[in-house]
Amino acid sequence: MRVAIAGAGAVGRSIARELIGNGHEVLLIDKNPGSIKPDRVPDAEWLLADSCELSSLEEARLQHCDVVIAATGDDKANLVTSLLAKTEFGVPRTVGRVNHPNNEWLFTEAWGVDVNVSTPRIMSSLVEEAVTVGDLVRLFTFRKGRANLVEMTLPDDSPYVGKPSGLVPFPENCALVTIIRDGQVYTPDAEQPIEAGDELLLVAPADVEDELERLLAPEEHKD
Numbered sequence: 001m002r003v004a005i006a007g008a009g010a011v012g013r014s015i016a017r018e019l020i021g022n023g024h025e026v027l028l029i030d031k032n033p034g035s036i037k038p039d040r041v042p043d044a045e046w047l048l049a050d051s052c053e054l055s056s057l058e059e060a061r062l063q064h065c066d067v068v069i070a071a072t073g074d075d076k077a078n079l080v081t082s083l084l085a086k087t088e089f090g091v092p093r094t095v096g097r098v099n100h101p102n103n104e105w106l107f108t109e110a111w112g113v114d115v116n117v118s119t120p121r122i123m124s125s126l127v128e129e130a131v132t133v134g135d136l137v138r139l140f141t142f143r144k145g146r147a148n149l150v151e152m153t154l155p156d157d158s159p160y161v162g163k164p165s166g167l168v169p170f171p172e173n174c175a176l177v178t179i180i181r182d183g184q185v186y187t188p189d190a191e192q193p194i195e196a197g198d199e200l201l202l203v204a205p206a207d208v209e210d211e212l213e214r215l216l217a218p219e220e221h222k223d
Helices: 010-021 054-059 075-089 101-106 119-131 206-216
Strands: 002-006 025-030 045-048 067-070 093-098 115-118 137-142 147-153 175-181 184-186 199-205
Touching (some): 002 010, 002 075, 054 075, 067 075, 093 101, 115 137
Parallel strands (some): 025 045
Antiparallel strands (some): 175 184, 175 199
């Protein structure tokens, strides 16, 4: 897979190293000469250019990329880069970094963003996930599928403690993906009982999240 990353700062370089380590081709683009540091990621291609300029993206041959990641520290630049990648070059997948939480609403398909990654939202979700029991915490939104990755730590008084996961009447279009117990990851088995304190990771559309909370933790979410 060929990936172009706009923004060769610490975030962009870290993403590049990870992708290269997984066997992908990576091009790092930045308009700041001080950010062009090939020695930091020697296996990547580097391009000194403005990713908001159409001519720069033509030079980068964006039409041959499978994914474009807009990872600069400027939300406006990330939006423009994503929009150009999607509309002018037909890039199949775009990922946009959200720096300021007030701008998150802009990072949608209308601006060419398939997936937005908001650091403030992720951090707040991780904090909630670490301290809450019986509340559903949204960890990630799948923009294409209109669904969310959500987590709940099952409370002691859940009516499904000790019952096989296959007997839990999950809402329509909701799926149990993983159970985390005592630091171990378990693939859901319809015959395996779920226990108090289990972290349940589920994929669910937003409109069933409240129903899911009331199902798994009714005492915490009485009407």
